[in-house]
Amino acid sequence: MTHPIEVVGLDADDTLWHSEIYFDRTQRRFDEIVGRYVDPEVDVHRVLTAVERRNLGRYGYGIKGFTLSMLEAAIEVTDGAIGVEEVSQLLAAGRAMLDHPVELLDGVDEALTRLCDDGYRLVIVTKGDLHHQELKIGASGLADRVERIEIVAEKDPATYLRVVASMGVAPERFCMVGNSVRSDVLPVIEIGGRAVHIPYHLTWEAEHAEHDGSVPELASIAELPAWLASLR
Amino acid sequence: MTHPIEVVGLDADDTLWHSEIYFDRTQRRFDEIVGRYVDPEVDVHRVLTAVERRNLGRYGYGIKGFTLSMLEAAIEVTDGAIGVEEVSQLLAAGRAMLDHPVELLDGVDEALTRLCDDGYRLVIVTKGDLHHQELKIGASGLADRVERIEIVAEKDPATYLRVVASMGVAPERFCMVGNSVRSDVLPVIEIGGRAVHIPYHLTWEAEHAEHDGSVPELASIAELPAWLASLR
Numbered sequence: 001m002t003h004p005i006e007v008v009g010l011d012a013d014d015t016l017w018h019s020e021i022y023f024d025r026t027q028r029r030f031d032e033i034v035g036r037y038v039d040p041e042v043d044v045h046r047v048l049t050a051v052e053r054r055n056l057g058r059y060g061y062g063i064k065g066f067t068l069s070m071l072e073a074a075i076e077v078t079d080g081a082i083g084v085e086e087v088s089q090l091l092a093a094g095r096a097m098l099d100h101p102v103e104l105l106d107g108v109d110e111a112l113t114r115l116c117d118d119g120y121r122l123v124i125v126t127k128g129d130l131h132h133q134e135l136k137i138g139a140s141g142l143a144d145r146v147e148r149i150e151i152v153a154e155k156d157p158a159t160y161l162r163v164v165a166s167m168g169v170a171p172e173r174f175c176m177v178g179n180s181v182r183s184d185v186l187p188v189i190e191i192g193g194r195a196v197h198i199p200y201h202l203t204w205e206a207e208h209a210e211h212d213g214s215v216p217e218l219a220s221i222a223e224l225p226a227w228l229a230s231l232r
Numbered sequence: 233m234t235h236p237i238e239v240v241g242l243d244a245d246d247t248l249w250h251s252e253i254y255f256d257r258t259q260r261r262f263d264e265i266v267g268r269y270v271d272p273e274v275d276v277h278r279v280l281t282a283v284e285r286r287n288l289g290r291y292g293y294g295i296k297g298f299t300l301s302m303l304e305a306a307i308e309v310t311d312g313a314i315g316v317e318e319v320s321q322l323l324a325a326g327r328a329m330l331d332h333p334v335e336l337l338d339g340v341d342e343a344l345t346r347l348c349d350d351g352y353r354l355v356i357v358t359k360g361d362l363h364h365q366e367l368k369i370g371a372s373g374l375a376d377r378v379e380r381i382e383i384v385a386e387k388d389p390a391t392y393l394r395v396v397a398s399m400g401v402a403p404e405r406f407c408m409v410g411n412s413v414r415s416d417v418l419p420v421i422e423i424g425g426r427a428v429h430i431p432y433h434l435t436w437e438a439e440h441a442e443h444d445g446s447v448p449e450l451a452s453i454a455e456l457p458a459w460l461a462s463l464r
Contacts, residue, residue: 058330060363064296068323071303075320084312087319091304098290130362131292134385153366166398 004231005194007167008115009160010146011178012126012133014200015221017140018103023066024202026093030070033086037078048073060153062129067094098132102139105200107222112145114225123148125163125176127155127183155183157190164193175231177224182209196227236463237426239399240347241392242378243410244358244365246432247453249372250335255298256434258325262302265318269310280305292385294361299326330364334371337432339454344377346457355380357395357408359387359415387415389422396425407463409456414441428459 013019027045034044051073052066059065070090074082115122124146126133133151137143148167152159164174171192178184178198185195186209196216218227245251259277266276283305284298291297302322306314347354356378358365365383369375380399384391396406403424410416410430417427418441428448450459 055327058327059296060361062363064291064300068296068299068326071319072323075316075323080316080320082316084307084314084316084319087303087316088307088312091300091307094300095287095290129292130383131294131297131385151362153363 003229004173005175005228006121006173007123007164007169007175008120008228009123009125009163009174009176009178009184009188010112011176011180011184012124012136013128014179014202015105015177015184015198016108016124016142017105017136020200020202022097022100023063026066026070026097029093030074030090033089034074034077034082037081037086042077044073044077047077051076060129061127062132063094063097064129064132067091067097070094102136104140104142105221107220108142111221111224112142115228116145118225118229120228121167122146123150123163123167125150125152125155125160127152155180155187157187160188160191160193164191175228177221179203180209181211181215185215186211194231196224198224235461236405237407237460238353238405239355239396239401239407240352240460241355241357241395241406241408241410241420242344243408243412243416244356244368245360246411246434247337247409247416247430248340248356248374249337249368252432252434254329254332255295258298258302258329261325262306262322265321266306266309266314269313269318274309276305276309279309283308292361293359294364295326295329296361296364299323299329302326334368336372336374337453339452340374343453343456344374347460348377350457350461352460353399354378355382355395355399357382357384357387357392359384387412387419389419392420392423392425396423407460409453411435412441413443413447417447418443426463428456430456 010016027048030048031044038044048070052069055065055069059068071087074090122145124137130151137149150163164171175194176184176188177196179200181197185197188195196218198218198221218224242248259280262280263276270276280302284301287297287301291300303319306322354377356369362383369381382395396403407426407428408416408420409428411432413429417429420427428450430450430453450456
């Protein structure tokens with residue numbers, strides 16, 4: 001019998017390599033820098049989240065938009081009292097995030113090698129900033145094991161239909177793997193594909209999703225080859 | 233005899249719609265805001281260009297990276313003397329660029345309709361920020377006349393080989409159209425395709441290219457259908 005899955009889609013940030021920890025770290029730096037200028041009861045973190053959310057349609061995903069939102073939030077929440085020195089520090093924090101080397105999650109290298117050996121065709125499907133994602137994929141050392149890289153503006157059912165079409169398979173033969181139920185699991189199930197959730201210990205607020213608990217979940221990407229092999 | 237060209241590649245910024253005029257306008261606003269803080273002999277514009285250039289590998293193309301470079305340059309050239317109010321104005325100028333409605337160049341709508349009627353398959357090939365380019369393509373009203381949209385990080389020969397492969401044609405059957413000799417013409421000729429230059433009245437410094445003058449050039453996209461029809 002033919003194995004049901006031919007193509008495995010892999011999310012990148014927080015599935016193949018660390019990403020949210022750098023946002024988290026920079027946000028804590030933001031809280032510390034900006035917190036000096038406001039009353040202790042002001043939740044600067046909440047203001048940053050609100051500014052990010054209001055700019056999401058304009059900036060999309062990624063570090064550059066996040067940095068611009070940090071600056072806007074810093075000026076807004078301090079009513080312009082923050083200094084240019086601090087603005088400069090926040091700009092530098094954004095650059096440091098972009099310059100950070102790619103750190104693969106544990107087990108990624110071995111799992112991808114195994115998936116290739118098992119005959120799956122791999123495609124990376126990732127949101128975010130085109131330029132930065134291409135830099136990271138290049139630096140990851142994983143590009144040669146992957147047939148295609150799709151850097152997309154939104155992970156919705158229409159996008160996944162485009163991805164499976166570009167790989168030349170029916171949705172039933174496609175399985176997506178990622179840390180976001182909202183982006184990596186639900187829209188794939190909607191088009192008739194399979195999906196598995198591998199949680200990361202941090203989830204960006206905009207990625208939180210309600211679901212009924214029936215979503216398959218693995219503790220680590222190391223378990224992926226065996227899980228895929230068990231599918232019928 | 234079959235017509236030699238089957239697929240027409242179209243650059244977007246300053247080929248289909250205006251883009252550089254907004255950068256130019258914002259740069260003049262930068263010169264005005266930042267110029268108040270420095271000696272009249274300091275060329276603030278030159279500093280901005282240098283900061284943009286040094287960040288290009290990190291930020292890539294697009295308005296968000298340009299805005300971040302404006303802020304960095306403003307702080308650097310004024311040695312931190314610029315105020316947070318001005319930082320806020322520069323941030324707002326960047327947002328205004330992103331929010332600007334798409335303005336098609338004269339003749340684009342008619343030319344694309346004509347190309348479709350003439351049986352060419354169209355693909356948009358554009359650099360820049362994925363999220364913003366998708367917004368602009370959506371707002372342009374042109375998406376339904378185009379078979380594929382390729383938003384790429386770099387316009388080099390490898391990228392164009394990928395584009396022609398994704399369209400399923402040989403390079404000889406592909407003709408690229410754009411306002412940049414460096415990005416739209418030379419790499420396409422290098423892979424054995426055809427290309428035609430339609431200059432825009434402003435060219436971003438990083439797009440300037442030396443060439444021997446043999447590059448075909450049209451004054452307007454309105455001339456494109458007849459020029460393509462004349463190819464043998």
